[in-house]
Amino acid sequence: MADKISVRIDGEYVAAQQGQTILEVARAGGKFIPTLCWLENLSPVGGCRLCIVEVSGVGRLLPACTTPAQDGMSVTTNSEKLTQYRRMALEFLFSERNHQCAVCVSNNHCELQSMAQRLGVTNVRYPYSFPKMRVDASHERYVLDHNRCILCTRCVRVCAEVEGARVWDVSGRGIHSLIVSDMNRPWGDSKTCTSCGKCVEVCPTGALAEKGFGVEEMVKRDRKVRRLAGRRGGHV
Amino acid sequence: MATTAALNALSLDEQSFADRMIAAYAGTPGALLSILERIQEHHPHKYLPPEVLEYVGDRMDIPLAQIYGVVTFYALFNLEPQGEHTICICRGTACHTRGSRNLLQRLRLELGLPEESEEGADKLCVTTPDGQYSLRTVACFGQCALAPVVEVDHAIFGHVNEQALRREVEHLAGRKA
Numbered sequence: 001m002a003d004k005i006s007v008r009i010d011g012e013y014v015a016a017q018q019g020q021t022i023l024e025v026a027r028a029g030g031k032f033i034p035t036l037c038w039l040e041n042l043s044p045v046g047g048c049r050l051c052i053v054e055v056s057g058v059g060r061l062l063p064a065c066t067t068p069a070q071d072g073m074s075v076t077t078n079s080e081k082l083t084q085y086r087r088m089a090l091e092f093l094f095s096e097r098n099h100q101c102a103v104c105v106s107n108n109h110c111e112l113q114s115m116a117q118r119l120g121v122t123n124v125r126y127p128y129s130f131p132k133m134r135v136d137a138s139h140e141r142y143v144l145d146h147n148r149c150i151l152c153t154r155c156v157r158v159c160a161e162v163e164g165a166r167v168w169d170v171s172g173r174g175i176h177s178l179i180v181s182d183m184n185r186p187w188g189d190s191k192t193c194t195s196c197g198k199c200v201e202v203c204p205t206g207a208l209a210e211k212g213f214g215v216e217e218m219v220k221r222d223r224k225v226r227r228l229a230g231r232r233g234g235h236v
Numbered sequence: 237m238a239t240t241a242a243l244n245a246l247s248l249d250e251q252s253f254a255d256r257m258i259a260a261y262a263g264t265p266g267a268l269l270s271i272l273e274r275i276q277e278h279h280p281h282k283y284l285p286p287e288v289l290e291y292v293g294d295r296m297d298i299p300l301a302q303i304y305g306v307v308t309f310y311a312l313f314n315l316e317p318q319g320e321h322t323i324c325i326c327r328g329t330a331c332h333t334r335g336s337r338n339l340l341q342r343l344r345l346e347l348g349l350p351e352e353s354e355e356g357a358d359k360l361c362v363t364t365p366d367g368q369y370s371l372r373t374v375a376c377f378g379q380c381a382l383a384p385v386v387e388v389d390h391a392i393f394g395h396v397n398e399q400a401l402r403r404e405v406e407h408l409a410g411r412k413a
Contacts (some may be wrong), residue, residue: 005352167299168300168301169299171304172308172309173309180301182299183300183303184304
């Protein structure tokens with residue numbers, strides 16, 4: 001039996017179990033913390049920096065998805081400062097690649113887009129970098145469009161942890177990071193890919209999409225994948 | 237399937253060397269880095285061909301994507317054959333202010349290498365078509381008092397100007413002949 005602890009979230013006392021993350025506790029208590037790279041039942045990475053929270057007594061902001069809740073912790077999930085940083089994180093994502101919503105298959109069904117709307121990002125203060133990005137349409141059923149990728153690594157994790165095929169990973173470093181399948185060969189030539197489509201369903205943007213869909217037509221269904229992931233015996 | 241393809245492409249010597257390295261580092265944390273480093277050092281052209289990566293991934297049960305990710309993350313790993321001689325020019329702040337960009341451009345001209353590309357601004361590694369010289373840049377050698385610093389085949393030269401650099405390169409060419 002796990003130890004019971006008590007955490008204060010936005011002033012309210014919430015009962016939690018030792019080992020739960022701040023995000024899990026907050027969600028169980030009905031609090032909303034914005035997330036992008038986090039997906040229920042997948043291992044958390046803390047990459048997108050949207051779930052940052054203030055913990056009293058800690059000088060820096062901590063990602064809620066990877067920080068374990070501790071007894072007596074006092075967490076603020078929403079403040080002027082947090083909103084400012086979360087918007088900034090989103091604006092960096094927008095300026096890093098070519099996110100043209102109007103011509104994207106995932107328009108209106110995009111987690112990046114809806115998160116920006118929810119957090120009130122009306123404009124991007126940083127210059128767009130307009131990188132030249134490839135589109136990999138070699139797979140018979142799916143497309144990988146690096147222009148829309150936010151490097152959340154959900155596809156990497158779902159493939160390794162749920163499907164077990166371990167097709168994806170991140171190559172390169174910093175601004176040159178790219179999602180690659182196998183040895184950076186075309187996705188269609190991958191010997192490990194099972195074409196299960198889990199990566200496509202969990203992709204928060206239009207970076208991974210099914211072929212044959214036009215603008216606004218790609219609706220992701222990650223519920224089944226999340227449920228499947230929940231049936232595993234704990235995180236890898 | 238991957239195994240047979242890798243087996244066909246690798247020589248017996250390469251295979252046994254890779255196997256020995258995998259056995260030597262088995263169980264140590266970060267074994268993949270050490271193994272790949274040793275294998276690259278062992279290769280006559282100081283690089284990691286795809287067949288080798290496939291072989292190592294297969295033997296160690298590491299996904300190819302992960303190996304590729306590691307190899308592209310660390311600048312010390314080469315995916316292209318390296319030249320006989322390596323000339324490494326420091327592009328740190330101190331060396332930049334003492335004219336390391338000029339050295340780089342001069343060397344590019346003399347070796348007949350293409351002009352700087354858009355993305356290659358921070359990390360550069362090009363080899364001449366004849367496989368004689370590899371030209372690299374490095375963020376800092378930590379020898380800023382000697383700026384500008386150039387490393388030629390693991391020997392570090394300080395206060396390098398264009399004449400000195402040309403002399404060193406000519407010296408390399410002379411040694412070869």
